[in-house]
Amino acid sequence: MDTFVQLVINGLMLGGLFAIISVGLTLIFGIIRLVNFAHGELLMVGMYLTWLGTTQLGLHPYVLAPPVVLALFVVGLLIQRFILQPLLDARDAHVQIFATVGLSTALINLALLVFGADLYATPSSGVRDSIALGPYRILVGQLVMFVCGIAVVAALHLFMERSYLGRAIRATAQHRAAAQLMGVDVKRIYMVTFGIGAACVGLAAVLVAPIYPASPTVGTYFVLTAFVVVVLGGMGSLHGAFIGALIIGLVDSLSGFYIAPDLKEVVIFGLFITILLLRPTGLFGLGRGSE
Amino acid sequence: MLTLHDVQAGYGRTTILHGIHVEVRAGEVVTIVGANGAGKTTTLRTVAGLVRPTAGRITFEGEEIGHLPPHEVVARGITLIPEGRQLFPFMSVRDNLRMGAYTPHARDRMRQTMDEVLDLFPRVREKLEQHAGSLSGGEQQMVAIARGMMARPKLLMFDEPSLGLAPIIVSQVFDVVERIVQTGVTVLLVEQNVFRTLSIADRGYVLENGAIVMNDSGAALLRDDHVRRAYLGI
Numbered sequence: 001m002d003t004f005v006q007l008v009i010n011g012l013m014l015g016g017l018f019a020i021i022s023v024g025l026t027l028i029f030g031i032i033r034l035v036n037f038a039h040g041e042l043l044m045v046g047m048y049l050t051w052l053g054t055t056q057l058g059l060h061p062y063v064l065a066p067p068v069v070l071a072l073f074v075v076g077l078l079i080q081r082f083i084l085q086p087l088l089d090a091r092d093a094h095v096q097i098f099a100t101v102g103l104s105t106a107l108i109n110l111a112l113l114v115f116g117a118d119l120y121a122t123p124s125s126g127v128r129d130s131i132a133l134g135p136y137r138i139l140v141g142q143l144v145m146f147v148c149g150i151a152v153v154a155a156l157h158l159f160m161e162r163s164y165l166g167r168a169i170r171a172t173a174q175h176r177a178a179a180q181l182m183g184v185d186v187k188r189i190y191m192v193t194f195g196i197g198a199a200c201v202g203l204a205a206v207l208v209a210p211i212y213p214a215s216p217t218v219g220t221y222f223v224l225t226a227f228v229v230v231v232l233g234g235m236g237s238l239h240g241a242f243i244g245a246l247i248i249g250l251v252d253s254l255s256g257f258y259i260a261p262d263l264k265e266v267v268i269f270g271l272f273i274t275i276l277l278l279r280p281t282g283l284f285g286l287g288r289g290s291e
Numbered sequence: 292m293l294t295l296h297d298v299q300a301g302y303g304r305t306t307i308l309h310g311i312h313v314e315v316r317a318g319e320v321v322t323i324v325g326a327n328g329a330g331k332t333t334t335l336r337t338v339a340g341l342v343r344p345t346a347g348r349i350t351f352e353g354e355e356i357g358h359l360p361p362h363e364v365v366a367r368g369i370t371l372i373p374e375g376r377q378l379f380p381f382m383s384v385r386d387n388l389r390m391g392a393y394t395p396h397a398r399d400r401m402r403q404t405m406d407e408v409l410d411l412f413p414r415v416r417e418k419l420e421q422h423a424g425s426l427s428g429g430e431q432q433m434v435a436i437a438r439g440m441m442a443r444p445k446l447l448m449f450d451e452p453s454l455g456l457a458p459i460i461v462s463q464v465f466d467v468v469e470r471i472v473q474t475g476v477t478v479l480l481v482e483q484n485v486f487r488t489l490s491i492a493d494r495g496y497v498l499e500n501g502a503i504v505m506n507d508s509g510a511a512l513l514r515d516d517h518v519r520r521a522y523l524g525i
């Protein structure tokens with residue numbers, strides 16, 4: 001029983017991290033109608049930036065959150081502006097998706113060129129300290145992930161519901177031409193959206209770096225999981241992504257212990273296929289453009 | 292106020308408008324009459340910046356606007372209430388109206404405009420918290436018009452506001468259009484219901500296969516044999 005509760009705690013904490021990554025992915029999907037296959041490589045870029053900041057400047061990874069998030073926001077804006085926007089009017093919408101695949105490959109190779117295939121562990125103090133909760137333990141790093149996950153989802157929700165810009169983002173997703181008629185600059189909306197999506201991964205990178213070493217392909221594992229979360233939650237749904245992330249966090253933690261650590265990815269992707277077969281709109285999917 | 296000078300426009304390689312001249316003066320109600328597929332919607336979309344003119348000039352208050360993207364056309368004071376309503380279906384009616392006041396100029400006075408607009412549309416006030424997609428066709432059309440007014444436009448363009456509505460609702464839509472005209476907004480109106488439209492229009496243009504074939508006062512067009520035969524079925 002104790003083990004089970006501890007695993008549930010671990011799973012929920014991990015879910016917080018998945019939520020941050022997935023929310024960016026689902027936002028880009030829901031608004032720009034784009035599957036961003038370079039999402040994981042943005043995480044990788046953020047992790048190397050965090051590693052550089054800690055080793056070169058001697059800063060704690062968490063202190064690097066504001067600059068890394070800002071840097072990724074700008075990278076996201078630029079990707080949308082200079083790579084995806086020129087393809088916006090391409091006759092075949094899939095061209096954009098291939099562009100993100102190409103970007104992913106390019107970033108992995110760039111990282112190989114600059115850093116090689118070595119693992120870069122980010123030094124950090126205190127992240128692995130544990131807090132006792134009766135018989136259970138939570139690592140500081142885990143708790144920070146969970147709290148950040150909730151904060152990011154809540155902040156994005158408020159932004160989308162309450163602000164002019166957030167409302168314009170939703171309007172663009174629901175009816176692009178009508179949004180233009182209201183005076184919305186749709187190209188700018190797409191840039192901001194991609195920027196926010198990338199900024200989320202930037203935060204995730206800062207949180208992951210102390211626990212998981214950076215390498216050129218580090219993004220793949222996390223983002224494949226995030227794809228499962230996004231499909232589970234209903235593509236494009238923010239709160240769906242949050243609940244989906246907690247569920248996948250639990251599945252990851254429990255199956256890693258009760259089945260086998262090596263098989264947990266099999267379990268997660270088994271779940272992925274099952275959802276696609278039984279309920280392709282996800283748990284909270286209301287159809288296109290519902291958020 | 293608005294002048295289309297020899298405007299040519301279309302989709303891809305197909306030219307739809309073959310060099311049309313249209314003029315709307317401040318304070319006027321002008322209509323474009325024409326059969327299905329004549330190019331009325333294309334004309335309004337070209338003014339709104341959704342379709343790029345391939346030749347000719349569009350000026351508004353003396354400035355060239357033909358090259359502007361839609362959001363800058365709106366900012367200049369031209370609002371299109373599009374064919375088929377085009378509401379944001381998963382947003383509340385209130386948020387749809389807020390979106391109508393998205394330009395900086397309109398945003399500053401949003402509360403005041405919202406009150407004024409809702410006075411014109413008491414039925415819309417009752418539905419403020421509902422999803423726009425859940426309303427009936429007539430209610431949606433009222434919201435679409437109210438949303439257009441939220442921009443405080445100088446020129447308001449209507450594209451078939453009564454399309455697909457029950458006769459009694461059509462009549463209500465016309466009442467609303469007439470009341471908006473009385474507030475002094477300049478209006479460019481495209482409507483199926485040619486008789487009632489020409490009755491409220493100062494002037495009208497007849498568009499056939501992408502070319503203007505006639506233009507005259509609303510009253511004169513109502514008396515014209517060709518218009519009566521082709522568009523009024525008399």
Ligand SMILES: Nc1ncnc2c1ncn2[C@@H]1O[C@H](COP(=O)(O)OP(=O)(O)O)[C@@H](O)[C@H]1O
Nearest residue numbers: 302305307325326327328329330331332333334
């Ligand atoms: N998006 C589009 N792409 C290609 N052709 C179009 C498009 N929209 C309209 N058309 C064509 O342009 C012509 C004029 O259409 P439209 O301006 O909608 O006419 P109206 O509003 O007078 O009924 C029609 O032949 C129509 O088929």
Ligand SMILES: [Mg+2]
Nearest residue numbers: 331332374451
């Ligand atoms: Mg039309």
